[in-house]
Amino acid sequence: MITRPCASWRPRAARYAYDTLAVLALACLTLLMKWPLLTGGTMIGVDPATYFYPMYSYLGESLRSGDLPGWNPYHLSGAPFAADPQSGWMYLPAMLCFTLLPLAAAAKSFMFLTLLLTGLAAYALARVLGMSVAAALLAGIAYEFSGRMVERNVGCFACAGVAAWLPLVVLGTEMAVRSRTWPSRGLWWGLAGLALSQELAIWLGQGAYYALLLFGGYLAYRTLISPPEGVYSLRARVEALMLHGAGVAVFACGLAVAGLLPRLEYNRFSNLAGGYEGGREQAVSPGWTVDAWPTFLERTTSTSYIGGAVLALAVVGPLLAGRRMAAPFWTALSLASLVLSMSGPTPLHALVYVLPLFERLHPHAPGRVHTLLYLGIAMLAGAAWSALPARRRTPWLLAVAVQSGLLLLAREASVSPAVQLAILAAVVLVWAGALLPSWRAAVSGLLLSVVFLDLFIANTSMIAHRLADPGAQGFRKVDLQAYYAPNGAAAFLREKSRNGPSRYFGYHPSIPRQNILYRAPFADPGVTALQVNNRSTVLGLQDITGYNPIRLSRYDELIDAANGRPQEYREAYVYERGLNSPLLDLLNARYIVVPAVSSPGWSELRDLEESNPVVYREGNVRVLENTDVLPRAWIVHAAQTVRSGEALSLLSTGTVDPATTALLEDPPPPLSWPSGIKGDRAEIELHEPDRIRIRAQTSAPGLLVLSEMHYPAWKAYLNDTPTHLYVADHVLSGIALPAGAHTVELRFESTTLRVGTGITLASYALLAALGIAAGTAWTRERYRGRGVAPIRYGPAGG
Numbered sequence: 001m002i003t004r005p006c007a008s009w010r011p012r013a014a015r016y017a018y019d020t021l022a023v024l025a026l027a028c029l030t031l032l033m034k035w036p037l038l039t040g041g042t043m044i045g046v047d048p049a050t051y052f053y054p055m056y057s058y059l060g061e062s063l064r065s066g067d068l069p070g071w072n073p074y075h076l077s078g079a080p081f082a083a084d085p086q087s088g089w090m091y092l093p094a095m096l097c098f099t100l101l102p103l104a105a106a107a108k109s110f111m112f113l114t115l116l117l118t119g120l121a122a123y124a125l126a127r128v129l130g131m132s133v134a135a136a137l138l139a140g141i142a143y144e145f146s147g148r149m150v151e152r153n154v155g156c157f158a159c160a161g162v163a164a165w166l167p168l169v170v171l172g173t174e175m176a177v178r179s180r181t182w183p184s185r186g187l188w189w190g191l192a193g194l195a196l197s198q199e200l201a202i203w204l205g206q207g208a209y210y211a212l213l214l215f216g217g218y219l220a221y222r223t224l225i226s227p228p229e230g231v232y233s234l235r236a237r238v239e240a241l242m243l244h245g246a247g248v249a250v251f252a253c254g255l256a257v258a259g260l261l262p263r264l265e266y267n268r269f270s271n272l273a274g275g276y277e278g279g280r281e282q283a284v285s286p287g288w289t290v291d292a293w294p295t296f297l298e299r300t301t302s303t304s305y306i307g308g309a310v311l312a313l314a315v316v317g318p319l320l321a322g323r324r325m326a327a328p329f330w331t332a333l334s335l336a337s338l339v340l341s342m343s344g345p346t347p348l349h350a351l352v353y354v355l356p357l358f359e360r361l362h363p364h365a366p367g368r369v370h371t372l373l374y375l376g377i378a379m380l381a382g383a384a385w386s387a388l389p390a391r392r393r394t395p396w397l398l399a400v401a402v403q404s405g406l407l408l409l410a411r412e413a414s415v416s417p418a419v420q421l422a423i424l425a426a427v428v429l430v431w432a433g434a435l436l437p438s439w440r441a442a443v444s445g446l447l448l449s450v451v452f453l454d455l456f457i458a459n460t461s462m463i464a465h466r467l468a469d470p471g472a473q474g475f476r477k478v479d480l481q482a483y484y485a486p487n488g489a490a491a492f493l494r495e496k497s498r499n500g501p502s503r504y505f506g507y508h509p510s511i512p513r514q515n516i517l518y519r520a521p522f523a524d525p526g527v528t529a530l531q532v533n534n535r536s537t538v539l540g541l542q543d544i545t546g547y548n549p550i551r552l553s554r555y556d557e558l559i560d561a562a563n564g565r566p567q568e569y570r571e572a573y574v575y576e577r578g579l580n581s582p583l584l585d586l587l588n589a590r591y592i593v594v595p596a597v598s599s600p601g602w603s604e605l606r607d608l609e610e611s612n613p614v615v616y617r618e619g620n621v622r623v624l625e626n627t628d629v630l631p632r633a634w635i636v637h638a639a640q641t642v643r644s645g646e647a648l649s650l651l652s653t654g655t656v657d658p659a660t661t662a663l664l665e666d667p668p669p670p671l672s673w674p675s676g677i678k679g680d681r682a683e684i685e686l687h688e689p690d691r692i693r694i695r696a697q698t699s700a701p702g703l704l705v706l707s708e709m710h711y712p713a714w715k716a717y718l719n720d721t722p723t724h725l726y727v728a729d730h731v732l733s734g735i736a737l738p739a740g741a742h743t744v745e746l747r748f749e750s751t752t753l754r755v756g757t758g759i760t761l762a763s764y765a766l767l768a769a770l771g772i773a774a775g776t777a778w779t780r781e782r783y784r785g786r787g788v789a790p791i792r793y794g795p796a797g798g
Helices: 012-038 046-064 092-100 103-128 133-144 147-155 157-178 182-202 206-225 234-268 290-297 308-321 324-340 347-352 358-364 366-387 390-409 417-434 439-468 488-497 535-539 553-563 576-580 603-611 647-652 751-781
Strands: 042-044 476-478 503-506 589-595 614-618 621-625 633-636 638-641 661-664 681-688 691-698 702-706 714-718 721-723 726-728 732-737 740-748
Touching: 012 042, 012 103, 012 133, 012 439, 042 046, 042 103, 046 092, 046 103, 046 147, 046 157, 046 535, 092 103, 092 182, 103 133, 103 147, 103 157, 103 366, 133 308, 133 366, 133 439, 147 157, 147 366, 147 439, 157 182, 157 206, 157 234, 157 366, 182 206, 182 234, 182 751, 206 234, 206 324, 206 358, 206 366, 234 751, 290 308, 308 324, 308 366, 308 439, 324 347, 324 366, 358 366, 488 535, 488 589, 488 614, 488 621, 553 576, 553 647, 576 603, 589 603, 633 681, 633 691, 647 661, 661 726, 691 702, 702 726, 714 732, 732 740
Parallel strands: 503 589, 638 661
Antiparallel strands: 042 476, 589 621, 614 621, 633 702, 681 691, 691 740, 702 732, 714 721, 714 740, 726 732
């Protein structure tokens, strides 16, 4: 049962005023929490530095130029971009910030808006469920400033983005169930669908699956277990479940389809088709244990801090709230999240593993399900404070104050200026509450101050600990523009690319030898100078390596064959054995960026220098040139038919020379040797992310081989006529040429991207029309008791 309307409502303007003040308070507290992170440089973690910022930068650059970013030619020798599940495509905050603002300003704005959205969405959900202003503000503060949210907002945008939109999923579902007219019902379906579409846009996979579970669970609760008034029979409840489920699903798919269709297509050809690979290193992580639960109250280094006061209120929330404010659902959600975060097996694991693909996704990192736990805890804490009788709040507040005081005394006596500002903000909140008409507001203000100060100090300590951590989990504060600025080696590679496209890769002997991942020392000047970790995407250089959890499976197989072994599932880099592999010649890897000085144990680097001359040198790096590399496009007059997967062994052992013979998986076209090989010519005239044009000439039928990754969305045109695009040499593209001079074009024409974008634009137009219709209907009918059931506000002060 959801809270009934309050018997004595305050005037509408007064209620809106209190909500406006609460929203402003959340905005100010967010600014205060993020102020140390937004000033004096940009706080970065390993994933934003090595993946999200390069991707979002390319996304913004493409949108500013009016292009659909279908293909990224700058890492992994070329890979789908819009189809990449974490590229930011169709994630509205990333698209807006990184299109409209420079990189550094966009990064800070993006982090601030994500955190603010988290708090505002939780506050709005709590108010809709019937909590008072103070209780809803408590829920918003508890959810927004939990240790996990603050840390993920710097360390992993996918996790933070999923958490930010979860409250809106539930809010839209709740209001749709309450709605009495079709326009308003459709509008709230649209809101829930919009939130789910953003979950699918920021993290299609484990995170989006948790969001879908939350949606399905809450909808089942509100239709089958605690239905709205007037819905009594089992048949009516099932019909409501199906109706609202279908309505939200239609909007979610329509709004997300521009990203969803390309990503489902890409998944078929990727290394993660169907889920994480069990054989890859770190593809499955151990779950939590009961012994790890105390980290929820560890204030110094833990990223899982919930807050002592918040947890205390959440524990008694089910007892105090009863069936009001959806407390039974939040209780079940919290307990289920705790159980699922463990490795199992448990009966709950057996139950949810019946769901499609969940058993392949969830064990990868079971602790990520805690995103749902923090929302449940925050809602229970707010429900407890809202349900607690006013006359009994003073002892509770005293207990909370004593607990928080002990925690504060446990810290060192001196506090930073940032903490002093937080204390000042807490005092302001207390006095603001004291000035309200009711003394209960002052008590609530004091509670909010204690909770915020507790979380602020805990997060300050956690961030300081991360800044001092030299490993991959540490944070760094950098000037983002300077961090991605090209060094001399990058400028040299840029200059060379003007003569025609060519690729490179960075290599440091000590990293693979010490079993260190390239992304671990992401801020080390010696590593950034190598232009690894997707820096090429920001700089417009073409790298054969990269850090990305999803890659073309054929490309993964080639890199593994070159290295002689697989590597961590998110990385594709060249290791010692791969340095001299002929497979790299296929990729047009002309340049190799290496450290400037060789250590005594780096024999492979000395061997590399003997066969590849140094063409550029600066402070801590050198650039070597592989003069034996194959060109970006060449013509062959012989072909062999092989089964899928056979080409790599033939090429890596040198059994077949790719310069003269192509290995095809389809029957080859008619080919013949020319009288003189000098008559063959293939020159690249245009090389853009989504279009490549080559002038080719041959005196006999041949096959034009392009060192471009084969992908179904690439379409080949011979003299403006569509022609077949062959899979050549396992990963490359081939086009049959008759004798003569020809113009060959490869165009990235993704049907799924074009069709999906059209459907999504139409869905947004429909949602806007529903908003106008629902607003008009609500204005017309609000005095007649129709439309949407009124939002069940609790008392404003307490």
